[in-house]
Amino acid sequence: RLPQAITVRERPPEADPTVEARLAVSIEAAVDQALADLDAMRVREGAHLRTDLDGRQQALAALIERLRFAAEEGRAELERRLRERVDEIALELPVDQAMIAQEIVRAAQRSDISEEVTRFRAHLAHWAVLVEGDEPCGRKLDFLLQEMNREINTIGSKADGLGVSELIINAKAEPERMREQVQNVE
Numbered sequence: 001r002l003p004q005a006i007t008v009r010e011r012p013p014e015a016d017p018t019v020e021a022r023l024a025v026s027i028e029a030a031v032d033q034a035l036a037d038l039d040a041m042r043v044r045e046g047a048h049l050r051t052d053l054d055g056r057q058q059a060l061a062a063l064i065e066r067l068r069f070a071a072e073e074g075r076a077e078l079e080r081r082l083r084e085r086v087d088e089i090a091l092e093l094p095v096d097q098a099m100i101a102q103e104i105v106r107a108a109q110r111s112d113i114s115e116e117v118t119r120f121r122a123h124l125a126h127w128a129v130l131v132e133g134d135e136p137c138g139r140k141l142d143f144l145l146q147e148m149n150r151e152i153n154t155i156g157s158k159a160d161g162l163g164v165s166e167l168i169i170n171a172k173a174e175p176e177r178m179r180e181q182v183q184n185v186e
Contacts, residue, residue, distance in 0.1 A: 049181055049185060052181055054131075056177060057178070059174060060124075060175065063167060063170055064171065067171060070159070070164050071111065071113050071155070071160070071161050074162065074164055075161070077160075078111060078160055079104055079107075082108075086100050110158065111159060113155045113158050116151045116154050117151075120151045120152075123148050126144060127141065136185075138183070138184075138186050141182045145175045145178055145179050148175050152168065152175070156168040
């Protein structure tokens, strides 16, 4: 698995068999030690990656919750603005209040992100299951990050409210940072 780590050269046949045997034992011990050191280094690096990714995952979960809250406030504000505008128009023109109420609800429903937030939470739960498992999970985590990014994009296109744009930008940046780290996960 490590090309050019060891180079084997032919030796002239006049070598001493006892020296060759001791040399073979020394080489085997050196290779065993190098492999043990490599494995220990990979375990240490994996622990650091895990710590970093866990922190980023928690930050992303918190961002999504803040986004959900901001979007709910934005949705309520949209409904309020629409009602105000309808009330202004109703002073000048006859308006069917039932029909207007339905239109306001439809407009507000288009900005409802509850489904996307639910799917995002499911992706986070799946992430936790994958990292706790014994199987290599790097590619699966990369795929999950793609799915999370899709949900964030959909939330960004639907949500309205104060600070939503900034939260979307931050939420989109975090999976990209995570993706860079996941490339190092086996």
